[in-house]
Amino acid sequence: MLITRRAFVAALPLTALVTRAIAVPASEVTKPQALPDMALGPDDARVTIVEYAAPTCPHCAAFNRDVFPKIKSEFIDTGKVRYVFREFPLNIKDLACAMLTRRIAGEDSAKYFAVVDIMFRQQDQLVEKTSDTLRLIGRQAGLSAQAVEDCLKDQAMQDKISAGQKFAEDVLKVEGTPTFFVNGDEIVGEAGFEEFARRINSLLKS
Template sequence: MPITRRVLAAALSLAGICGAFPLRLIGIATAAEAADASNDLSKPTSLPEMVLGASGAPVRIIEYAASTCPHCARFNRDVFPKLKSEFIDTGKVRYVFREFPLNIKDVACAMVARTIANNDSGKYFAVIDVMFRQQDDLVKKTTDTLKRIAHQAGLGDQAVEDCLRDQATLDKIQADQKFAIDTLKIEGTPTFFVNGTMIVGEIEFEELSKRINSLLKT
């Protein structure tokens, strides 16, 4: 059954609802799977892409992640700052972040992050970083934590409530997730595509750095 704004509001009002689906299969896709996925990665998504890095960067990394995923939070904390400093800010990597909600709370986080950012990628990545760092609070008290984060960005309670009632954005998030599942065969978070090659699960900076450098040499 599709998630509607009524279902979203009702779910968020229930204390302690988590409903995470930990489908995290660690590994790398086969060559055929990676080729198929690569052909579809550039297709337009329903929502504007949230991107950091030069448009002409030789390496393109796409991350599918969820705000309540602890593996994604660890990547954001331990790996992403080094990746940004050494490869994104230096024009070697273009980085794309796409939402892949694992539960109703991830949907709410994605909607609020999109509202705060208002299609500004810099703002979006800043908000996502805050959400990952406050993940425990988001899981325990989703609505209160989202409102607190929104207040810091200058949005009031009513703006958050209006955001969570935005059926159009909700439909787009669901459409993009359906595309990720049906076409790209994504099953969990985090999932990365490095120049089209799928990497499923957590990856350390050293391994990611090796992959990037090998592509920079070609």
């Protein structure tokens, strides 16, 4: 399934993979953004995967739990894939999560992915008690309640996240989450590890 900002339904079943015949030049997908890309894996990897996701998207959380760890162990940690995570807020809660994640991680990509994982694992709490959960996550990262509040009022950060989302919508035609680009080839919605492995291995052999 695909979650769009116009049709955000948290209770949708986790089922389908939507396929669209869209390919974007890899150089277009990896253009520098308003915020620096957060990535795992070598810069010169032959395959680059870019994921657009949102913390309150249940399909994104399922991918993070069930599929991403396998991609990481088999392809990222072995130097075959560079994996980029980009924010695509579906709502104000997602935007707040994205802002706090950036604040906690700074320029540390490993820490960024760790915080993203925490956000997904605490998705239910974030949806139901957003402010309390964000303050808790911030405190666990060493931030005071005031620092978290100041972070969520950072208009410059909000503008940069919005600029990245506008690029995704206008240039890459991203409509919802999760959306992936594998060397420019788009995967919309859920896909299992086997689908990613098939595409990655095909590119590695070419």
